[in-house]
Amino acid sequence: MLLIVPADPLRPRRPDPHFAPEARAAREAGHPVAVVDHDALAGAGDLARAVAAVPAAADAVYRGWMLSAAAYAGFAEALRARDVVLRTGVAQYRRAHELPGWYDAAAAITPESRWTVGAARADFDRARAELGTGPAVLRDWTKSAKHHWAEACFVPDLADADAAWRVATRLRELRDDDFTGGFVLRRFERLDAAEVRTWWVDGRCVLTGAHPDTPDALPAAPVDADLPAAVVAALGLPFVTADLARRADGVWRLVEIGDGQVSDRPSTLDASALVTALA
Template sequence: MPKQLYILFCESPLNRNKVDPDFESEFLSATENGFCTLLFNFDELVDNKDAELATKRIKPNGTLTDVVYRGWMLTPDQYSTLYHNLLAKNYRLINNKIEYQNCHYLPDSLKFISAHTPKTIFESASSESFINTLIAEAKAFGSQPIIIKDYVKSEKHHWQTACFVSQASNTAKLKETIDNLIRLRGDYLNEGIVIREFLELSDLTIHSKSGMPLKEEYRLFFCHKKLIGIYNYWEEGEYLASKPDTEGFEVLAQGITSNFFSMDIARQKNGNLIIIELGDGQVSGIPDHTDQNEFYKNLWSCLP
């Protein structure tokens, strides 16, 4: 009997019988490569906190089967709610809540990649004094340049005002940058703030809209510890014809507690490759100009 594999997509906000337009090409590639598809209402889950309504069009399955989500980012708690709601219908998301958070939140990823990624400190936004605590801890960077982000995302397209600080010791600039990041992220701020050592990476080009410097970065996807694809991260700039050697990263991936995750890597100016961050593979975007048919073909081949 041929295997049945499922991909869960978000519904279109305007037509609940169709996939969200932003994922339409992925939906087509998934179906062309043999996947069955499920749709749920993202807004009902996230905004209305109603998982039952969000998944009401998903009928219970006769036997327990695995499903891979491909859609918008969820908090770990939102993901857990979706996980247990689907499990009650005999659909099991490929990662549980802990496995999701392991790669979704950078601080959780550090236990796997700390020796291969820039020096990092972080503080949860759970206390009123967390910014002051973080600024005090930033003294560990001395006068080095640093990057500011939340636990998941940066405001890299506001590079000079909400992301990059040329000297960590400039506490006034550091606080201003953190404040700008928090303001821009608004209700979408993920958990807390991360400060990272800024390392000189191999230049690619300058972003045509934001003016942000683009570096030689790649996104890798792993499923059940197997590398299923390596893709140029940026659509602008001239990449080398050959992709970097991934053997060391494939070895490292064996120790990461997740069944489906992404790994962003970059080349330093000295030629060494480093890990920028991990991401849960279900909510990590496939870089522009990627052959999505190849992605879903490789995903199919590594799923049981």
């Protein structure tokens, strides 16, 4: 396994400090490590130059900052030119990374959702009306602005069209060029504990730990880590994360599926454990 990580912007031959523990763990386990220029991959530079330090490999795994599906496709193509094959294909990345790709498989265990293609008010109002009334959480196809909860994430009542649109407008402003796909409205479900991030390789749950937003918080109750097993199997994805949370009524729910390559590792999850699971 070749592990590919972003380069340190100030010292481009070294791994970005955020991913350095994983790079070090891979090297200590005997796996080659290569660095790439993330800014170039994200659309701000020459892709061939961005991957120039990557050696040929039949099984490569990226662990780095989030990329759009289009940027990941360009990354994969640039690597193919160097005889490097990413374990996660372009279509697989999109399926895991964007909510419309995984939602249908997970509908029974995740909050009810509706989404738009694009950011038009008419499409937003249609999705809002389809979801009904009551509170909802707003995001785009890949990410929310949950750290701006009141102004750009939480919709107190879907029936209040103008108030809901103000939240949507603010989300669009905050996400700016990173806004992806369209709006996603998800029915609000009250949770009673911090989220748990589970890690899946080839359909198996290999690690369970805290969510990066709450690295020291794990629920007291046993985690239903098998909850998304059928979903992961149906999606046929080689490396994903599934974030779980216990609802206020005690039922475990799937919050989100994510591509494992760009899912953040909480500081409390040992880097060597993740590398071992991947290899």
